[in-house]
Each structure stands twice: as C-alpha cells, then as structure tokens.
Amino acid sequence: MSDLQNLYQELVLDHSRTPHGYGLREEIRAQSHQLNPTCGDEVTVQVHRAADGTVEAIAWEGHGCAISQASASMLADLAEGLTVDDLEGRIASFREAMRSRGKIQPDEEMLGDAAALGGVSKYVARVKCAMLAWVAAEDALAKSTV
Amino acid sequence: MSTIEADLSAPLTDAEVQRIREDFPILRTEVNGHPLAYLDSGATSQRPLAVLDAERAFATGMNSAVHRGAHTLAAEATELFEDARASVARFVGADDDEIVWTSNATEAVNLVAYSLSNASLGRGGAASESLRLGPGDEIVTTEMEHHANLIPWQELAARTGATLKVIPLDDHGALRLDAAAELITARTRLVAFTHVSNVLGVINPVADLVGLARRAGALVLLDACQSAPHLPLDVKALDVDFAVLSGHKMLGPTGIGALYGRRALLEIMPPFLTGGSMITTVTTTTAEYLPPPQRFEAGTQRVSQAIALAAAVDYLTAVGMPRIAAHEAAFGARLVDGLSAIDGVRVLGAGIDLPRVGLASFDVDGIHSHDLGQYLDDLGIALRVGHHCAQPLHRRLGITSSTRASTYLYTTDAEVDAVIAGVAGAIDFFRRGA
Numbered sequence: 001m002s003d004l005q006n007l008y009q010e011l012v013l014d015h016s017r018t019p020h021g022y023g024l025r026e027e028i029r030a031q032s033h034q035l036n037p038t039c040g041d042e043v044t045v046q047v048h049r050a051a052d053g054t055v056e057a058i059a060w061e062g063h064g065c066a067i068s069q070a071s072a073s074m075l076a077d078l079a080e081g082l083t084v085d086d087l088e089g090r091i092a093s094f095r096e097a098m099r100s101r102g103k104i105q106p107d108e109e110m111l112g113d114a115a116a117l118g119g120v121s122k123y124v125a126r127v128k129c130a131m132l133a134w135v136a137a138e139d140a141l142a143k144s145t146v
Numbered sequence: 147m148s149t150i151e152a153d154l155s156a157p158l159t160d161a162e163v164q165r166i167r168e169d170f171p172i173l174r175t176e177v178n179g180h181p182l183a184y185l186d187s188g189a190t191s192q193r194p195l196a197v198l199d200a201e202r203a204f205a206t207g208m209n210s211a212v213h214r215g216a217h218t219l220a221a222e223a224t225e226l227f228e229d230a231r232a233s234v235a236r237f238v239g240a241d242d243d244e245i246v247w248t249s250n251a252t253e254a255v256n257l258v259a260y261s262l263s264n265a266s267l268g269r270g271g272a273a274s275e276s277l278r279l280g281p282g283d284e285i286v287t288t289e290m291e292h293h294a295n296l297i298p299w300q301e302l303a304a305r306t307g308a309t310l311k312v313i314p315l316d317d318h319g320a321l322r323l324d325a326a327a328e329l330i331t332a333r334t335r336l337v338a339f340t341h342v343s344n345v346l347g348v349i350n351p352v353a354d355l356v357g358l359a360r361r362a363g364a365l366v367l368l369d370a371c372q373s374a375p376h377l378p379l380d381v382k383a384l385d386v387d388f389a390v391l392s393g394h395k396m397l398g399p400t401g402i403g404a405l406y407g408r409r410a411l412l413e414i415m416p417p418f419l420t421g422g423s424m425i426t427t428v429t430t431t432t433a434e435y436l437p438p439p440q441r442f443e444a445g446t447q448r449v450s451q452a453i454a455l456a457a458a459v460d461y462l463t464a465v466g467m468p469r470i471a472a473h474e475a476a477f478g479a480r481l482v483d484g485l486s487a488i489d490g491v492r493v494l495g496a497g498i499d500l501p502r503v504g505l506a507s508f509d510v511d512g513i514h515s516h517d518l519g520q521y522l523d524d525l526g527i528a529l530r531v532g533h534h535c536a537q538p539l540h541r542r543l544g545i546t547s548s549t550r551a552s553t554y555l556y557t558t559d560a561e562v563d564a565v566i567a568g569v570a571g572a573i574d575f576f577r578r579g580a
Contacts, residue, residue, distance in 0.1 A: 004524040008517070010579050017580060039516055039532045040546045063546060065514035066576070129516065 006119035007126075008066065015113065016066035021076025024061050030144030032136040036128055041068050045136035047079070047144060055079045055087055058137060065129050067120060072133035074114040084141055091134050098127045155468035157476055158555065166465065167556050169194035180526025183561040188344060188505050188552030189530050190394045191375060193458070197397055200457035201450045212449055213423060213440070227449050230456035231439070234404055237459040238370070238389065239380035244412065246405040246439040247452055251371045252294040254390035254405035255338075257442055258367060259298040260418040262336070266306045270416030277415065281307035284333045286364070288313040288321055289542055290343050293535045295369045295390075299338060308335070315542050318497040319346050323354055330355075334364040341373035341389075345536045345550065346495030347478055347505035349373070352384050360385070365411070371395055375554070376474055376503045378467040381406050393451065397458035402451035405442070412438035419444040462555075470555045474504030477553040477562050481506035484566035490573060494548055504553035507534065510569065513576050515549040521572040522549075527565055 024031075030047045041064030050056040058076040062068070079087050090110055094117075097106040102122040108115035120130045158166070167173050170192045175182040184192060204226065210219040212227045228242075235245045248254040264270065265277035279285075285299045289312050303310040311334075313326045321339075330337060337359040342349050352368065359366045367388040373379055374389075375396035381389045388411075393402035407415070417424060417435055421444040426434045435441045462470065481504070485491050490511040495502075510518055519531035530550040533540050540546055551565045 002524070004521065004575075007520070008576070013576065013579060040537065040540075041514075041516075065516035067517070123520070126516070126520070 003119065003122060007123065009116045009119070011113055011116040012070040013066060015070035015073040019069055019073035019076075021058050021060055021073060023059060025059050030140040032139035032143065034132050034136040034139070036064070036068075036132060038128075039064070041065060041129065041132060043068065043072055043133050043136050045072070045075075045133055045140055047137060047140045049084075049144070053084065055082050055084065060133060060136070062133070064132065065126075067117070067126055067129040068132050071114065071117055071130045074112065074117070075133050075137060078112045078114060079137070088138065088141060091138050094134055095131065097121060098130055154466055155472055157472040158465070158469055160558075162465075163473070163556065163558055166194075167558075169196065169461075170556055171195065173556060177526040177528070178524050183525075183527045183564050185527060185529045185551040185553060185557065185561060185565055187375075187554035187557070188372060188395070188550060190400070191397050191554055192556065193397055193399065193454075194461050196461050197399070197454045197457045201399065201454040204450050204453050209450070212447055223449055226453050227447065230452040233456035233459050234391070234452075235406075237379070237463065238374060238391070238406055239382045240406045241409065243437075243439055244406055244409050246407060246412070246442040247447060248390075248403045248405055249401055249448065250394075250403040251369070251390040251392040252298075252403075254403050255294055255298045255367070255369070257405055257418045258388055258407075258415075259302040261415040261442075263302055263305050264416040264418070270414065273414045274416050279306040279308040279335055282333060283308040283335045284311050284331070285309070286311045286313060286326075286329055286334050286337045288339045289315045290319065290321065290346065290536065290539045291338070291340055292344050292369065292371070293537070295338055295340060295367075296538070299336075312538075313339070315539070319343075319495040319539065319543055320348065320498040320500065321350060321355075323351065326355060326358055330358040330362045330364065332362055334359070334362045336365045336367060338367040338369070340369040340371075341379075342376070342503055342505075343495070343536075343539070344372045344505075345507045345534050345539050345548065346498065347372075347502040347507070347552075348495055348498050348500040349377070349502060351500070352386070356385050370406075372503065372505070375462075377471045387411055393455040393458070396455075397461055398455035399451045402448050402455050404455075407438070409438070412442070415442075417441050417444070421445050423447070465555060471503075473555060474553050474557070475501070477504035477557060477559075478502040478506060480559070480562050481551055481553075481565070484563070485569060488566070488570050488573065491569060494543055504557065505550065507548040507550040508569075509543075509545050509548050510573060513572065515547040517576060518549050518569065518572050521575055522565070522568045525564070525568050525571075527561075527568050529565065 033044045035042045043062030046059045048056045058079045097104045106115040210223045212224040232242045265274035365387045368386040370389045371392040389406040391404040394400040424444045494507045515531035
C-alpha cells in the first residue's frame with residue numbers, strides 16, 4: 001500500500017462519505033467551534049453527557065477535507081459511553097500518534113476506527129485536519145467542567 | 147536576400163521553453179518519485195540563476211548600506227540600488243522616482259491606505275488636504291479581491307469614518323460593471339481593484355473602471371500582482387494612480403515589492419513608516435521629510451532583494467513579455483477546456499467572456515481541494531488549494547475552497563496535461579468503493 005493509499009484508506013473514505021454523529025442538537029451543554037484558517041475548514045462539536053456523567057454522544061457539523069470529516073465521524077463512534085477521563089485520555093493518545101511523524105501507530109483497541117488515520121502523521125500539513133474535531137471535543141469538555 | 151523578423155508576440159517554442167527551464171535549477175527536482183511539475187507560480191514563482199547570481203554577486207562584492215557612507219562600496223551599492231529602481235520603473239512604464247520599494251505588495255497597499263489615513267488626521271498639512279477622507283466619503287473595491295486589497299480599505303474606512311463599497315460579481319464571477327457604474331459616484335475617493343484575479347485568472351476591464359473613477363474624480367489603485375509577471379504592463383497607458391507589485395511572483399526574491407505612484411500624488415502624500423533614511427532635518431520634536439520615493443522608504447532598505455528583482459525583470463524583458471503572455475494564454479485555454487471536460491469539475495469563472503492568463507481554479511464535486519492537492523502532490527504536481535486569500539469571492543461562488551493551477555514562462559504542455567489527467571485520476575481514486 002502506498003503512503004497515499006494508506007492515508008486515504010477505504011474506512012476513511014467511507015466515514016467521510018457517510019459520517020456518524022452528524023447533526024447538532026438544540027440543547028447545548030458543551031460545544032466548541034474550531035476553524036483551520038489556512039483552508040477555511042471548520043467543525044462544531046457538542047459533547048452530550050448522560051445522567052451518570054459519561055459521554056452519551058458527540059454531535060457535530062462542519063465541512064472540510066475527507067480527513068477532517070472522517071476524523072470527526074470516528075471520534076463520534078469512539079466517544080459514546082466513555083467516561084470523560086477516558087475520552088480525554090484517548091484524545092491525548094490520538095494527538096500523540098498524529099504528532100509522531102509516522103513513528104507511533106495508533107492503537108486500534110484504544111482509538112477504534114480512528115486508528116485508520118495513522119497514515120496522516122507522515123503528512124505534517126494534514127495533522128491539523130485530523131485533529132480539528134478532537135481539539136473541538138477537548139475544548140467542549142474543558143468548557144463543560146467550568 | 148530575405149530577412150527573418152522575429153515575431154515579438156509569438157508563443158514560446160518548445161525548444162525555447164526547454165532552454166528557459168535550464169535556467170531554473172529547482173525545476174529538475176524530484177517530488178515523491180516524480181519530476182516536479184510546478185503549477186503554483188501564482189503563489190510564488192521560481193527564480194532563474196540570473197536572479198540568484200545577481201543577489202550573490204552583490205553580497206560577495208558590494209554589500210553595504212545605501213544612501214549613506216562615503217566609501218566605494220556604499221557608492222556602488224547605492225548606484226545598483228537606484229539602477230534597480232529604474233529597471234522596475236521601465237518594466238511597468240513608470241518614471242524612476244515613481245517607484246517606491248516595499249517589502250511586498252501587501253505593504254504597498256497599506257502604505258497608500260495609511261498615508262491617506264495620516265493625511266486625514268491632518269498630517270502632510272495643507273499640501274495633503276485633497277487626500278483627506280472622512281464621513282460621507284467612499285472607497286470602492288470589489289468582491290473578487292485578494293484580502294490584501296480589501297482589508298486595508300476596511301481598516302482605512304474604519305479609521306476615517308469613510309464608507310467602503312464593494313462592486314459585486316455576477317453568477318460567473320465577473321465584475322458587474324452596471325453595479326460599478328452606480329457605486330462609483332462623486333462621493334468616491336478611491337477605487338481599488340485587481341488587474342487579474344488571482345482565483346479566476348480573468349483580465350479585468352481596467353479601462354472601463356478607470357473611466358468610471360475618472361468621471362467621479364476618484365483615485366485608482368491597481369493590484370498588479372497577477373498581471374505584472376505575466377502581461378506587458380504600462381501604468382501610464384492604463385492611467386492608474388497607484389499600482390502594487392510583488393517581487394516573488396515575478397521571478398524575484400521574497401521580501402521585495404513595489405508601489406507605483408503618480409509623481410504628483412506621491413509628492414503630496416504624508417509618510418507611512420517613519421525613521422531613518424527618509425528625512426532631511428530632524429530635531430527632538432520635529433522632522434522634515436525627503437521627497438518621494440525616499441519619503442516612503444524608512445529604515446534600512448532591501449538592497450540585495452531590489453537588485454535581484456531588477457535581474458528578474460531584465461530576464462523577463464529579454465524573453466519578451468508579449469511572448470510570455472501568449473505562451474501562458476494558451477495554457478489558460480488548455481486548462482479551462484481540459485478540466486471543464488471532466489465530469490464533476492467546475493472551472494471557476496469559465497463562463498466569463500474576458501481574456502485570461504494561464505491560471506485556472508476549479509472545484510470538484512464531492513472532493514475537497516486539500517484531498518485533491520494531496521493526490522496530485524503524490525504525482526509530483528504542485529498546486530494551490532484553499533481559499534487563495536479570497537474568501538468573499540469563494541463565498542459568492544458558493545464554495546469555501548478551490549484548487550488552482552497557475553503557469554509561467556517555464557511551464558510545459560506536458561505539465562498542464564499532467565494536471566488535467568491527475569484530476570481525472572483523483573476522481574477515480576476518491577470515488578472508489580462509493
């Protein structure tokens with residue numbers, strides 16, 4: 001598999017074409033809007049919590065490249081049912097893999113489908129695309145605890 | 147006996163393009179296992195050896211400060227620096243003292259905006275009175291501008307109380323001259339617009355807009371960043387008051403740009419940046435300023451960049467601007483036709499009935515420009531993706547970003563065809579499994 005095929009795996013293209021968790025809700029608990037000024041890509045992420053404090057769902061809307069759209073969709077899949085601490089840990093793990101310049105393969109057990117974004121870390125200019133929704137989720141969580 | 151006269155406006159031959167390419171070492175680079183196909187000259191052009199050599203020759207043999215010092219090197223450097231100004235002036239049809247060096251075209255636009263702003267505050271005294279702006283005055287620009295020819299006017303309007311008006315685009319992306327005729331009125335003080343759109347590649351009808359501005363008694367600033375590198379340019383024939391140039395888009399180095407300003411205007415404009423090199427007499431509380439262009443060149447100047455830019459315009463002149471324009475016009479048509487023929491590709495401004503340069507931006511249905519650019523980069527094809535510093539234009543056309551291929555004198559037919567084939571390949575790649 002070439003680097004390009006590794007970057008755009010079928011799973012990534014599938015998520016970008018039929019994204020999960022797409023569509024914002026009216027009741028807003030914790031929300032963050034993130035913009036990549038170099039390309040104009042943007043995403044708004046809401047973190048909805050269940051009564052026990054776990055993440056009930058991530059809802060999002062945005063537009064951007066296949067990487068940014070797939071990444072948001074994969075995050076929505078991953079987050080459901082996690083505790084906030086667990087989700088924050090996984091976001092940190094994803095960030096570490098993305099910033100590793102290809103040295104750290106994302107752990108599929110920990111990151112689910114998002115492990116398929118491992119190829120992004122070799123393309124420094126695209127790391128921000130992959131991180132956009134995850135940064136938004138992190139920011140939304142931080143706001144919700146204030 | 148017959149004489150062969152060279153056709154001064156004929157496109158470059160393949161053999162000539164190959165010879166030109168030998169002057170640009172970077173074009174021999176490999177990217178991702180493919181020979182580089184550089185189609186991003188609209189963002190920044192590559193530099194020929196003559197430009198690099200000029201900068202090196204200056205740095206190794208003459209480097210010193212200009213307009214000060216009594217030593218030989220300083221005198222030589224000053225002479226070369228002023229010769230460079232004369233070269234750039236000749237290249238755009240200006241007089242030598244009508245060219246002001248700036249760091250880039252953005253600074254050149256800001257120089258005009260801040261000078262008018264300073265005049266509005268009363269700086270420049272009675273001489274600058276005709277330049278003052280205030281409530282009731284209007285500045286007119288267009289919806290297709292690069293942010294550099296938009297935001298400085300937003301800020302100038304905000305500082306002075308003047309109103310900014312924007313000439314809208316039609317559904318194809320062309321300037322609406324009917325609307326321009328209504329927007330440009332006796333209240334209009336300045337009309338700022340681009341000669342060639344950095345997104346659409348179309349050559350705007352300068353004469354029509356200048357005519358409207360003249361009838362209204364307004365000044366005209368022309369953004370020539372995408373025209374000066376690619377078309378013969380004569381600021382006097384175009385009858386504009388100001389024009390801004392970007393060195394790195396016309397084979398020169400980064401860090402150098404120029405403002406053309408009509409002498410009578412430069413003479414009454416108060417300075418923008420102030421400090422050393424632009425004064426005659428200074429006390430602890432007052433300063434008197436040099437005449438233009440030095441009045442607008444505060445601080446240590448970009449000497450080696452100016453000299454290198456002069457080498458760049460000499461290089462362009464030697465090839466011949468009409469020939470370069472003809473070479474690139476063919477690419478513009480080839481890009482528009484070739485890309486438009488691909489199902490799902492929309493070339494921005496394709497429906498505009500105006501001449502165009504060798505530049506085309508396009509949107510591919512269902513494929514984001516960053517993904518497209520990534521695919522093409524894998525083939526060694528370098529082009530620009532994103533909003534190209536023209537968000538209002540993209541918004542008007544209903545998109546947030548596009549992909550742009552831009553050519554220059556060193557571009558080949560094969561490179562243009564590689565872009566067209568690459569876009570078709572990208573569509574297959576990203577739609578697989580869908």
